[in-house]
Amino acid sequence: MSGNMNLTLNVWRQKNVADKGRFVTYKADDISPDMSFLEMLDVVNERLVKKGEDPIHFDHDCREGICGMCSLYINGRPHGPKRGITTCQLHMRSFHDGETITIEPWRAEAFPVIKDLATDRTAFDRIQEAGGFVSVNTGGIPDANEIPIPKVIADEAFNSATCIQCGACVAACKNASAALFVSAKISQLALLPQGQPERYRRVQAMVAQMDAEGFGSCTNTGACEIECPKGISLTNINRMRRDYFTAKFFKEEEIN
Amino acid sequence: MSSFTKAFSSTLGKKLIMSLTGLFLSLFLIIHLLGNLQLFKHDGGKAFNEYSYFMTHFAPIKIISYLLYLSIVLHAVYALVITIGNGKARKVKYAVYKGSANSSWSSRNMGILGTVLLVFIVSHMSNFWAEYHWGGLPYAKYEMSLTNPEDVKVTNIPYEGKPLVHSEYVDTQAGTQVVVAKDLYILVMELFKKEWYVALYVISMIAMGFHLYHGFQSGFQTLGWDHKKYKPIIDVLGLWVFGIIIPAVFAAMPLYVYFFK
């Protein structure tokens, strides 16, 4: 079809965690510019399957930018060259005919490669389990708006809550730090009244788990904020530090 | 581990040490710069040598200077520890990496910039600080007319195996105020005449500008401080005052001596 693109893909292939892995070059011919990046990979995979080869493994689920399952480090950037979108929302028109595209998995010791481009991001789940929750009493349903929350605070908590846990922040960070993810999960609860009882216990537990998973130390490069598909801001990280130091140095009854 | 040491061994706590020591060093730069401006005076080094004596003999300043040495060591050690830890967090590097799309060059090269600074600080301390304390520096005698402070007579006293006693007194008969001081000024003038030293100095100041362009504002964030309205002021200070003006004025001193004295 006219207007379609011929591309060269440089794709990371790795059988399993133990395999060393290598780049393999594929031709992706006759790709419609209106396809999403994942649809382009689907087409490449169908052709591989027809030839009897092992298709390229990559993570995806919703394909509309809400689940956080897709990843891919494309031409040196997580989720590709555009800002504010996930790989499933990236269209092939963002590339040009004849381009060579290098596709790598998220790189971090805490995100081991399962196969090809799919990584194990359960480190994030363990951090969440360490404290990313609130305890609620059973019983009657409380009245809506019973607890007053200023609009700015509600908005800020909501912004933090838009994190979809995709891990682009870790992938983008030169230190493979998970500070943006962890701080967003801490902030969405620390800002609201419902999150207060566990606030200082939570920040200490989640930071400790983040360190135990082997993520790096944030040096405020700001790369995560730029690459985050949901626009989670750096101010979350500073809020996390504030709460952490408050817990450790100023609240003796809260130290755990 | 006590909770206190646990706090300082977390990723956030280690950075807290970097930030506190880095910001303390940044603050000291201002004082150091103001003092060094005495070099531009046309008084044969009188003001500069008096300032050097004051800085090494006034007790509160001595305490601060020990804190500074400690800060430099802690800052460098933690820089190394953090950098090694961050390297371990991503053992397999990216084949294609476009850091310039999402972060400043300074922020991605703090370790290299800091290493240049460390080399500079070590050479700087051995050239001036160690010489001042233990080297056989000559002395200078300044006789300043009481009626006309512009009229200063300088006599150089070579070092003869034993340090002299620093003294300041008024000679009523001659109508002069006399200062006999260790002559660090002459050493500065000598070194600032050497190409390699001037080059090292200027390169280091450029590195310092880049280090502090990211470092100054980063230090505030590491403390957990951020503000929609006031953080931009810190950013401007970090760029203009710590990133450009302070390094430029420091670099101007050896350049001035090299080209115009």
Ligand code: HEM
């Ligand atoms: C004049 C001397 C120095 C000053 C004023 C200074 C200042 C600073 C400041 C304010 C920070 C920010 C701290 C933070 O982000 O929390 C910083 C970070 C850093 N400094 Fe220095 N520093 C100096 C010397 C050094 C030396 C000698 C080294 C290396 C041996 C070094 C290496 C680093 C590193 C690796 C960082 C952390 C990187 C980052 O935050 O992105 N610095 N420095």
Ligand code: FES
């Ligand atoms: S597949 Fe769900 S966000 Fe991309």
